[in-house]
Amino acid sequence: xxxxxxxxxxxxxxxxxxxxxxxxxxxxxxxxxxxxxxxxxxxxxxxxxxxxxxxxxxxxxxxxxxxxxxxxxxxxxxxxxxxxxxxxxxxxxxxxxxxxxxxxxxxxxxxxxxxxxxxxxxxxxxxxxxxxxxxxxxxxxxxxxxxxxxxxxxxxxxxxxxxxxxxxxxxxxxxxxxxxxxxxxxxxxxxxxxxxxxxxxxxxxxxxxxxxxxxxxxxxxxxxxxxxxxxxxxxxxxxxxxxxxxxxxxxxxxxxxxxxxxxxxxxxxxxxxxxxxxxxxxxxxxxxxxxxxxxxxxxxxxxxxxxxxxxxxxxxxxxxxxxxxxxxxxxxxxxxxxxxxxxxxxxxxxxxxxxxxxxxxxxxxxxxxxxxxxxxxxxxxxxxxxxxxxxxxxxxxxxxxxxxxxxxxxxxxxxxxxxxxxxxxxxxxxxxxxxxxxxxxxxxxxxxxxxxx
Amino acid sequence: xxxxxxxxxxxxxxxxxxxxxxxxxxxxxxxxxxxxxxxxxxxxxxxxxxxxxxxxxxxxxxxxxxxxxxxxxxxxxxxxxxxxxxxxxxxxxxxxxxxxxxxxxxxxxxxxxxxxxxxxxxxxxxxxxxxxxxxxxxxxxxxxxxxxxx
Numbered sequence: 346x347x348x349x350x351x352x353x354x355x356x357x358x359x360x361x362x363x364x365x366x367x368x369x370x371x372x373x374x375x376x377x378x379x380x381x382x383x384x385x386x387x388x389x390x391x392x393x394x395x396x397x398x399x400x401x402x403x404x405x406x407x408x409x410x411x412x413x414x415x416x417x418x419x420x421x422x423x424x425x426x427x428x429x430x431x432x433x434x435x436x437x438x439x440x441x442x443x444x445x446x447x448x449x450x451x452x453x454x455x456x457x458x459x460x461x462x463x464x465x466x467x468x469x470x471x472x473x474x475x476x477x478x479x480x481x482x483x484x485x486x487x488x489x490x491x492x493x494x495x496x497x498x499x500x501x502x503x504x505x506x507x508x509x510x511x512x513x514x515x516x517x518x519x520x521x522x523x524x525x526x527x528x529x530x531x532x533x534x535x536x537x538x539x540x541x542x543x544x545x546x547x548x549x550x551x552x553x554x555x556x557x558x559x560x561x562x563x564x565x566x567x568x569x570x571x572x573x574x575x576x577x578x579x580x581x582x583x584x585x586x587x588x589x590x591x592x593x594x595x596x597x598x599x600x601x602x603x604x605x606x607x608x609x610x611x612x613x614x615x616x617x618x619x620x621x622x623x624x625x626x627x628x629x630x631x632x633x634x635x636x637x638x639x640x641x642x643x644x645x646x647x648x649x650x651x652x653x654x655x656x657x658x659x660x661x662x663x664x665x666x667x668x669x670x671x672x673x674x675x676x677x678x679x680x681x682x683x684x685x686x687x688x689x690x691x692x693x694x695x696x697x698x699x700x701x702x703x704x705x706x707x708x709x710x711x712x713x714x715x716x717x718x719x720x721x722x723x724x725x726x727x728x729x730x731x732x733x734x735x736x737x738x739x740x741x742x743x744x745x746x747x748x749x750x751x752x753x754x755x756x757x758x759x760x761x762x763x764x765x766x767x768x769x770x771x772x773x774x775x776x777x778x779x780x781x782x783x784x785x786x787x788x789x790x791x792x793x794x795x796x797x798x
Numbered sequence: 799x800x801x802x803x804x805x806x807x808x809x810x811x812x813x814x815x816x817x818x819x820x821x822x823x824x825x826x827x828x829x830x831x832x833x834x835x836x837x838x839x840x841x842x843x844x845x846x847x848x849x850x851x852x853x854x855x856x857x858x859x860x861x862x863x864x865x866x867x868x869x870x871x872x873x874x875x876x877x878x879x880x881x882x883x884x885x886x887x888x889x890x891x892x893x894x895x896x897x898x899x900x901x902x903x904x905x906x907x908x909x910x911x912x913x914x915x916x917x918x919x920x921x922x923x924x925x926x927x928x929x930x931x932x933x934x935x936x937x938x939x940x941x942x943x944x945x946x947x948x
Contacts, residue, residue, distance in 0.1 A: 411944060495833075498843035594891040626826055630850035631916070708836025713871040713942070716835045721807050723834075749836070 349386045350780040352407045352544035353396065357381050359403035366395035366404060367741050370537060370588030374496065376738035376749070387706055390490035391542040392563070392618050392643045393652040406541035408652060409560035411717045414449060417559070419525055421517050422450040426457050426598035427648035428537040428564055429668075430661035436575065438595075448567070454517060457594030458681060459509040464593040464688040466506050466695040468607055471637055479503050479628065479636040480615070484597065486546035487643035488621060489701070496625050497703030504638075507697045509597065510536050510543070514557035536561045539651030540644060563653040591680050592672040599665045600647035603640050606669065616647055621761075626787035637782040666669070699765065709751060724748045730760060737761045806870050807831070813856045813863040815882065821857045824865050825849035831867065832874070841940055844920040845874060851913045852936050858903055859883055860933065865922040874940045884930040892918070892926075 362380040374388035375395060382395075382403070408482045414420045422445040429438050429508040438455060445453035467482075474480060481503050483489050492499050514534040521532045536543060538561040596602025601614035613636050615624050621641045627633050644650035649665065650658035672678075689695065709723070710716040727747040738759045740746035749755045758767055807869070811824045837845075849865065856863035861880025866912045867876040885891045896914045897904075914936075918924040921938035928934040 497839040498846075564806065626822065629829070629846045630822060630825060631847045632850075665800065703839060704841065705836075709834055710836075713836065717805050717807045717869060717871060720831060720835050 350549035352541035356403045359401050365398040369394045369398045373741045391545045392487045396652050408563040418531040420451050420533040422453040430649045430664045431656045439586045447574040457591045459513040460594030460597040461591040462681045463509045469690050479639045482640045483641045486542045488641045493704040497705045506695045534557050539648045539654045565653045568655045600642045611637040616642045617645045618643045695702040719751045723751045731762045810866045814862045848917045848920040851916045856880045877937045879935040881933045885928040
């Protein structure tokens with residue numbers, strides 16, 4: 346059953362069953378079965394924590410290889426603003442975009458500008474929104490998946506404005522196909538991604554049929570060739586390069602960047618999946634109603650912390666922050682015109698096409714009565730377990746093991762602590778068996794006596 | 799009650815008074831149980847809010863308390879009983895905005911005087927009993943079958 350596309354694959358040959366992924370997975374979506382890790386599709390939210398934790402390199406992010414450019418007549422690189430944070434401070438976006446063109450893309454798109462437009466659109470939406478608060482950013486696909494799976498009640502609080510990458514790809518296809526008299530499908534749009542999760546939002550968008558992005562190339566794959574491509578480039582003045590940066594958009598690379606550059610008063614920014622879960626629990630309890638907007642990123646520090654980035658996430662976070670501070674200090678505002686954005690906003694230019702649907706986990710049973718009964722069984726099984734969450738059974742915790750038993754995916758005897766008990770049972774069975782046979786029966790007549798008879 | 803005990807889920811959870819660090823953990827557990835069983839998200843959200851408020855009341859005011867979840871295929875019963883100061887004037891406590899929370903509690907974002915009204919708002923049936931100096935007991939019911947709901 347392959348209902349859900351995932352951007353993560355486990356290479357069974359490389360997997361040694363060392364359980365690092367089992368323990369780190371925030372949604373307990375991994376099990377070790379027959380010594381190999383496997384992913385429970387419906388539970389996985391593609392956060393990528395397992396990729397970085399695997400000591401054998403057996404968990405592989407699915408991105409597109411660089412070579413796929415030749416499939417298209419015209420290609421466009423759309424780098425995540427997180428790419429701008431990967432190099433030294435003196436290397437600014439204009440140089441990186443020029444480097445991408447030298448690498449073989451026909452063109453490179455400054456996504457930060459679209460990010461800026463979307464920031465303004467979010468501001469507009471927040472202004473007119475009257476529903477339950479807080480609204481939650483949809484920039485991180487893992488956060489969107491987390492809400493669909495674990496917090497279906499919060500789904501209407503996800504902001505319905507499309508992501509900059511999707512809007513940019515859509516507009517690029519329109520514009521370039523007209524400009525070069527090509528079909529839209531002949532224009533290749535490639536997102537340069539800091540994480541594998543973006544891949545799922547491309548292959549299986551949460552809210553619409555098909556993405557306008559044709560592929561995602563890992564930042565870590567393109568890093569080294571890009572670095573050499575930039576070497577021979579002519580240098581532009583730092584000030585000039587600075588003046589082309591949209592301050593609103595550059596902030597999308599880091600957590601808190603949208604809120605800071607929009608100067609939102611009642612906002613909150615959170616990063617790291619476990620901290621997000623804490624905050625979402627609070628929202629569900631109705632605790633954060635005074636907050637207007639939450640920026641949440643599964644990776645620490647935001648997209649700069651993605652598992653497919655190269656630079657240390659604190660250094661890259663700092664680079665973007667300093668850049669924002671410099672632009673603020675220099676009063677440089679190479680941003681979209683808010684009146685233009687308002688016009689587009691009223692034409693529904695920014696809104697997502699479809700509606701986001703919840704994706705709640707399969708209950709223990711389809712029949713409510715039986716589900717209740719199974720939940721009770723789970724509790725009883727759990728109570729009898731050691732509760733030390735050793736993971737030797739292949740389930741991440743004793744509680745999840747109890748559930749796996751109830752779901753009949755494993756057997757109670759798979760728990761290592763049941764082994765001594767099991768041995769005792771087996772030895773008792775053997776003794777009984779032996780006693781039944783003549784050898785151990787003291788009342789059994791001796792062989793000689795038998796012969797005499 | 800015609801339903802046999804087989805289809806009934808019954809579990810009690812201890813709530814520690816004054817332990818703000820653990821506050822909210824019981825309502826999260828209740829929510830997870832309901833999710834696994836497959837209760838509708840809208841019902842779960844109402845339970846989450848009601849149980850959280852009830853749990854917070856115990857944490858803020860009482861020495862200790864106990865939440866009992868009693869679930870059948872047709873209804874969710876939740877009872878929160880505590881040993882604490884009790885409520886002198888229940889009618890007054892049920893008014894929105896009325897609160898006896900201390901300055902410190904308010905600073906932490908609690909005690910907006912919405913606790914009890916919120917519990918009532920998010921349940922289909924609501925009962926409260928209290929003996930000053932002894933404790934308080936809150937009992938709520940949420941019906942799972944649409945047709946049963948008033």
